Amino acid sequence: MASITKPDPHTQIGEDKKRKYRITIKRDLCIGAASCSAIAPKTFGLDDKNIVLIKEGEWDKDDLILAAAQSCPVFAIIIEDMETGKQVFPEPTKN
Numbered sequence: 668m669a670s671i672t673k674p675d676p677h678t679q680i681g682e683d684k685k686r687k688y689r690i691t692i693k694r695d696l697c698i699g700a701a702s703c704s705a706i707a708p709k710t711f712g713l714d715d716k717n718i719v720l721i722k723e724g725e726w727d728k729d730d731l732i733l734a735a736a737q738s739c740p741v742f743a744i745i746i747e748d749m750e751t752g753k754q755v756f757p758e759p760t761k762n
């Protein structure tokens with residue numbers, strides 16, 4: 668079961684102990700393209716203004732969650748590995 672926090676009005680962070688990844692969404696970046704919710708419909712949905720939100724309940728499998736983030740044209744979905752704390756997507760830029 669996912670737990671969702673909202674550290675600011677534009678951000679949602681979701682964690683599900685059964686899943687590998689922590690999800691952060693930047694709702695102010697979202698353009699409502701809906702590819703995330705098409706790929707991982709149990710994890711991502713759209714509100715009445717067509718802006719992404721993280722769903723409660725049982726999420727999709729890890730590979731679908733990552734694929735959904737990779738499909739986002741504006742990089743509004745950030746994926747971190749909960750075990751290592753490292754950002755998986757978007758890949759952090761190297762110096």
Ligand code: SF4
Binds near residue numbers: 699703704718719743
């Ligand atoms: S794919 Fe990106 S832009 Fe499209 S609804 Fe999801 S978060 Fe928003």
